Amino acid sequence: MGTRIEAVVALAGHGIRRPTALHLADTAARDCLTRAGRKATEVDLLINAGVYREDNMGEPALAALVQEDIGANLGDPPVGGHGTFSFDLMNGVCGVVSAVQIEAGLLSSRAIQLGLIVTSDVDPNPKDSGSTLVRPTGGAMLLGWDEGIAGFTDFSFETFPEYEHLLVSGLSWRTRRGPRAAPGPAGHSMMDIREQPGYLERCADCADEAARRFLSRLGMGIGDIDLLVAAPAAPAYFDRLRERLGVTGDRTAFVGEDLAGSYTAGPLAALDAAMRSGKYADATNTLVVATGAGITVALALYRQSPPEDRGEGPGPSALTAR
Numbered sequence: 001m002g003t004r005i006e007a008v009v010a011l012a013g014h015g016i017r018r019p020t021a022l023h024l025a026d027t028a029a030r031d032c033l034t035r036a037g038r039k040a041t042e043v044d045l046l047i048n049a050g051v052y053r054e055d056n057m058g059e060p061a062l063a064a065l066v067q068e069d070i071g072a073n074l075g076d077p078p079v080g081g082h083g084t085f086s087f088d089l090m091n092g093v094c095g096v097v098s099a100v101q102i103e104a105g106l107l108s109s110r111a112i113q114l115g116l117i118v119t120s121d122v123d124p125n126p127k128d129s130g131s132t133l134v135r136p137t138g139g140a141m142l143l144g145w146d147e148g149i150a151g152f153t154d155f156s157f158e159t160f161p162e163y164e165h166l167l168v169s170g171l172s173w174r175t176r177r178g179p180r181a182a183p184g185p186a187g188h189s190m191m192d193i194r195e196q197p198g199y200l201e202r203c204a205d206c207a208d209e210a211a212r213r214f215l216s217r218l219g220m221g222i223g224d225i226d227l228l229v230a231a232p233a234a235p236a237y238f239d240r241l242r243e244r245l246g247v248t249g250d251r252t253a254f255v256g257e258d259l260a261g262s263y264t265a266g267p268l269a270a271l272d273a274a275m276r277s278g279k280y281a282d283a284t285n286t287l288v289v290a291t292g293a294g295i296t297v298a299l300a301l302y303r304q305s306p307p308e309d310r311g312e313g314p315g316p317s318a319l320t321a322r
Contacts, residue, residue: 002151013136024138135261231266
């Protein structure tokens with residue numbers, strides 16, 4: 001018995017003049033519920049794992065806005081009734097895996113019966129950045145409990161702080177020129193991201209190292225993995241990781257060009273691609289690998305085998321800091 005993926009959706013912001021993080025998350029959530037044949041009122045827990053929003057918006061929590069828009073049990077639940085709890089979780093490319101681990105724990109304890117994860121990103125400074133910071137994309141995944149499969153069984157988060165300088169981001173203040181409209185501020189905040197050469201290649205090296213340690217702890221090897229789901233889809237990372245792990249193309253989830261620039265939706269884009277190609281249905285053991293700034297590597301093992309076939313491997317693992 002274990003946490004089962006009921007549906008996954010990933011989408012790009014095509015046809016929207018100025019896509020917003022909320023609109024992308026709303027659309028992904030609704031499409032995911034429709035694909036699973038579920039209603040929003042059935043959702044017990046909604047987690048938003050997106051990071052970048054228009055105008056660097058931080059509050060209110062985007063998860064609460066998505067909950068309202070899709071109609072997932074608004075307000076305080078009645079006594080003995082059904083409610084939905086929602087919150088934001090920010091962990092970059094690794095955020096979806098973090099959210100899965102939280103929901104898997106609550107599903108296994110029967111605290112919830114259905115969990116929804118949403119994510120979306122847009123360029124927070126479209127007029128000022130001069131280039132596209134992130135491609136407007138969104139995604140959603142619905143998780144339930146299944147007595148017939150092992151599902152998500154093991155997780156690992158490993159950091160490589162010696163490489164944290166390779167990608168640095170933060171907000172800075174840019175003074176606005178021209179007449180000042182008192183009492184408003186004479187400027188606005190800007191999102192600055194500085195990526196050093198070789199960052200993605202180093203991400204692949206760290207992911208390879210972390211994945212091998214993870215599988216070794218489970219008494220497995222890369223040959224036991226039927227499907228590799230990796231994010232980001234950038235060739236410098238993706239191709240290098242496949243080569244280092246020795247995973248062939250028929251065991252890999254390839255993301256389409258329209259979603260190749262996904263940020264937090266990266267793992268969902270890869271899972272969606274695997275489902276559409278049929279590779280997911282044929283895979284007994286799926287390894288999800290997400291790598292981002294830190295450098296942080298998030299790993300999750302998804303088994304479609306019966307629970308009794310799991311063996312005696314260790315349970316979900318906690319954060320490993322190096």
